[in-house]
Amino acid sequence: MGKGKCREVDPETFFPSDGVGVLRARKICAGCPVASQCLEYALTNQIEHGVWGGCSERERRRLLRARRGASLAVTTR
Numbered sequence: 843m844g845k846g847k848c849r850e851v852d853p854e855t856f857f858p859s860d861g862v863g864v865l866r867a868r869k870i871c872a873g874c875p876v877a878s879q880c881l882e883y884a885l886t887n888q889i890e891h892g893v894w895g896g897c898s899e900r901e902r903r904r905l906l907r908a909r910r911g912a913s914l915a916v917t918t919r
């Protein structure tokens with residue numbers, strides 16, 4: 843978190859109320875050197891709110907569903 847670009851920005855930026863706000867946060871995350879670690883942290887801890895690692899809440903839910911599906915596919919083989 844100490845290396846994230848968000849430390850230079852108002853934290854509210856990462857908890858947008860609309861799609862425009864998500865895009866604004868995503869632009870900041872795009873230039874962040876720890877974006878992949880940030881996203882993984884949010885996924886691992888199932889953080890529901892905000893933009894983490896450049897992904898919105900909806901995108902993270904989709905990723906988690908895809909991971910669950912992939913792990914089920916592996917266990918049923």
Ligand code: SF4
Nearest residue numbers: 846848871874880895
């Ligand atoms: S990727 Fe994570 S650490 Fe980096 S700017 Fe975005 S919210 Fe902050």
